[in-house]
Amino acid sequence: MTFHLRFWLNGQEVRTEVEPDETLLWVLRERLNMTGTKVGCEAGDCGACTVLLDGRPVTSCLLLAPKAHGRHVVTIEGLGSPAKLHPLQQAFITYGALQCGFCGPGMLLSAAALLTQNPHPTEREVREAIAGNLCRCTGYQKIVQAILAVSRGEVP
Amino acid sequence: MTVITRPAPPPVVEEAAEGAVGKRKSRHDALLQVTGQALYGVDMKAPGMLWAKAVRSPYPHARIVRIDPTRALSIPGVACVITARDIPHNRYGFTHQDQRVLADDRVRYVGEAVAVVAAETLRVATEAAKEVVVEYEPLPAVFDPIEAMQPGAPQVHEGGNIAARLHIRDGDVERGFSEAEIIVEEEFRTPFVEHCHLEPHAALAIPGPQGTLTIYSSVQRPFLVASDVAKVLSMPLSHVRVVATSVGGGFGGKNEMTLEPWVGLLALRTGRPVKMVFTREEEFQATTVRHPYRMRYRTGVRRDGTLVARSVEIISDCGAYVSWGASTLAKACIHAAGPYVIPHVKIEGFLVYTNNPVGGAMRGFGVPQVGFAYECHTDSVAAAVGMDPITFRLRNGLRDGCRLPTGQVLERVTLHQTLQRALELAGWERGAVP
Ligand code: FES
Numbered sequence: 001m002t003f004h005l006r007f008w009l010n011g012q013e014v015r016t017e018v019e020p021d022e023t024l025l026w027v028l029r030e031r032l033n034m035t036g037t038k039v040g041c042e043a044g045d046c047g048a049c050t051v052l053l054d055g056r057p058v059t060s061c062l063l064l065a066p067k068a069h070g071r072h073v074v075t076i077e078g079l080g081s082p083a084k085l086h087p088l089q090q091a092f093i094t095y096g097a098l099q100c101g102f103c104g105p106g107m108l109l110s111a112a113a114l115l116t117q118n119p120h121p122t123e124r125e126v127r128e129a130i131a132g133n134l135c136r137c138t139g140y141q142k143i144v145q146a147i148l149a150v151s152r153g154e155v156p
Numbered sequence: 157m158t159v160i161t162r163p164a165p166p167p168v169v170e171e172a173a174e175g176a177v178g179k180r181k182s183r184h185d186a187l188l189q190v191t192g193q194a195l196y197g198v199d200m201k202a203p204g205m206l207w208a209k210a211v212r213s214p215y216p217h218a219r220i221v222r223i224d225p226t227r228a229l230s231i232p233g234v235a236c237v238i239t240a241r242d243i244p245h246n247r248y249g250f251t252h253q254d255q256r257v258l259a260d261d262r263v264r265y266v267g268e269a270v271a272v273v274a275a276e277t278l279r280v281a282t283e284a285a286k287e288v289v290v291e292y293e294p295l296p297a298v299f300d301p302i303e304a305m306q307p308g309a310p311q312v313h314e315g316g317n318i319a320a321r322l323h324i325r326d327g328d329v330e331r332g333f334s335e336a337e338i339i340v341e342e343e344f345r346t347p348f349v350e351h352c353h354l355e356p357h358a359a360l361a362i363p364g365p366q367g368t369l370t371i372y373s374s375v376q377r378p379f380l381v382a383s384d385v386a387k388v389l390s391m392p393l394s395h396v397r398v399v400a401t402s403v404g405g406g407f408g409g410k411n412e413m414t415l416e417p418w419v420g421l422l423a424l425r426t427g428r429p430v431k432m433v434f435t436r437e438e439e440f441q442a443t444t445v446r447h448p449y450r451m452r453y454r455t456g457v458r459r460d461g462t463l464v465a466r467s468v469e470i471i472s473d474c475g476a477y478v479s480w481g482a483s484t485l486a487k488a489c490i491h492a493a494g495p496y497v498i499p500h501v502k503i504e505g506f507l508v509y510t511n512n513p514v515g516g517a518m519r520g521f522g523v524p525q526v527g528f529a530y531e532c533h534t535d536s537v538a539a540a541v542g543m544d545p546i547t548f549r550l551r552n553g554l555r556d557g558c559r560l561p562t563g564q565v566l567e568r569v570t571l572h573q574t575l576q577r578a579l580e581l582a583g584w585e586r587g588a589v590p
């Protein structure tokens with residue numbers, strides 16, 4: 001039995017056939033070849049697979065793809081492009097908020113969701129917003145600095 | 157001040173250094189990373205690609221009686237199953253050639269791979285891996301390196317459980333202890349640590365013309381992997397090309413060959429690209445870890461706070477295979493006396509096989525373990541002579557021209573400046589006890 005999945009991905013309508021037990025992560029990476037969304041644990045622990053579902057961050061490894069039916073999904077490819085970076089993407093570069101970069105896509109989307117909801121968060125609120133995104137390389141400090149810099153309008 | 161003379165670097169290096177030092181520079185690949193365009197091992201794909209899945213041992217120690225892939229091979233979509241028999245040269249390792257690409261006569265730790273399946277989809281490969289029948293005869297296992305050193309302990313390999321033994325001697329430690337007024341003795345233990353790089357091990361092998369092979373892998377040492385793959389698959393080195401993808405964290409955990417010969421051989425056998433990604437469970441269970449150490453420190457000191465003798469015994473739990481264990485232990489032994497002037501030193505290191513996960517390279521390579529021990533121990537020795545730990549360190553710390561127990565003479569030592577600066581920044585008051 002296949003499911004005819006229709007949803008909006010980074011503003012574009014997408015139709016694809018999926019198995020009903022496939023995760024959104026699998027559909028994005030393997031069926032749609034959108035590998036910007038990363039995979040670290042497939043258990044909801046690491047946050048590397050974070051995407052925005054109707055503006056809210058979700059771990060796409062835990063979301064069955066049919067659950068995204070009719071909804072809006074934003075992945076890292078939709079946040080900004082090399083030609084037109086989102087301020088958070090620019091800030092992550094400027095502040096050196098990445099080492100291996102593998103946590104980056106998920107981290108950036110969690111941060112983007114926070115700043116949309118709460119444009120001037122405290123440091124504590126920033127730390128809470130990225131609590132579900134593990135970074136094994138950086139120690140978080142520069143990530144928090146980068147997000148706060150954007151919230152203060154200090155990044156072009 | 158000692159000046160090291162060396163040939164003048166070419167001007168271009170000079171220029172680059174001038175432009176870079178003291179300036180903020182962004183990573184060369186930062187733009188690709190933040191936009192999700194960087195390609196990691198898990199992101200690699202090729203048309204017509206198969207997925208591979210390993211069959212792993214549920215036993216810490218067992219004899220393999222029989223492996224029967226018939227049922228797995230009968231599943232629609234399964235393309236190939238490989239076992240130890242398919243590996244032309246089933247031995248590798250840096251210092252000890254003890255590791256198997258796939259287990260042959262025995263498995264020696266939980267999670268050791270005995271077979272690998274390639275199938276049209278990951279789903280089929282995962283199902284088929286469960287259908288490979290492996291008959292085991294469980295053997296007594298040993299999980300504690302001290303027990304493993306005792307006579308009569310289960311033997312992880314032929315030839316005894318002590319895989320390597322290292323020692324460093326400087327001066328006459330017995331005389332040193334006889335000159336000491338106070339002797340402090342302590343034991344320290346450190347645990348297993350998994351690297352837990354966010355990206356799991358992942359590779360894609362693509363067969364090329366005339367039996368050549370290209371392997372894209374999330375790996376820290378592509379050239380080492382290429383030569384090991386060529387060796388175990390008995391191929392000319394010129395036929396194996398290993399390309400390192402962006403690496404989603406390594407920390408030493410991707411410092412050696414793991415899944416590359418499996419996907420490589422499966423690609424050669426099937427004539428199709430083969431991809432493999434470890435699950436997080438496999439990362440914890442079946443990939444290398446930081447070696448747990450037991451360290452016994454014994455230090456002789458005079459009442460005025462002068463160090464006179466130190467003996468250190470390090471027992472490293474190697475796990476089932478040596479991997480980087482011997483070189484890690486060597487580095488630990490070199491550092492074990494700590495950054496202090498001690499005239500009489502004896503250091504002994506034992507690398508001991510157990511049926512635990514294989515210890516490998518991890519950040520610091522043996523030094524974090526001994527660093528933890530000798531600095532805790534330094535505090536205890538300082539307390540035993542009634543000195544505050546900073547005064548004690550400043551008094552005994554290494555300086556320019558000091559000789560290490562290995563014979564190395566040091567230049568440009570900044571220990572005292574570093575300590576002083578740390579004191580200033582921390583607002584440490586002389587005499588305070590931590
Ligand atoms: S892959 Fe989804 S949380 Fe780790």
Ligand code: FES
Nearest residue numbers: 099103135136137
């Ligand atoms: S930069 Fe490597 S996990 Fe965050």
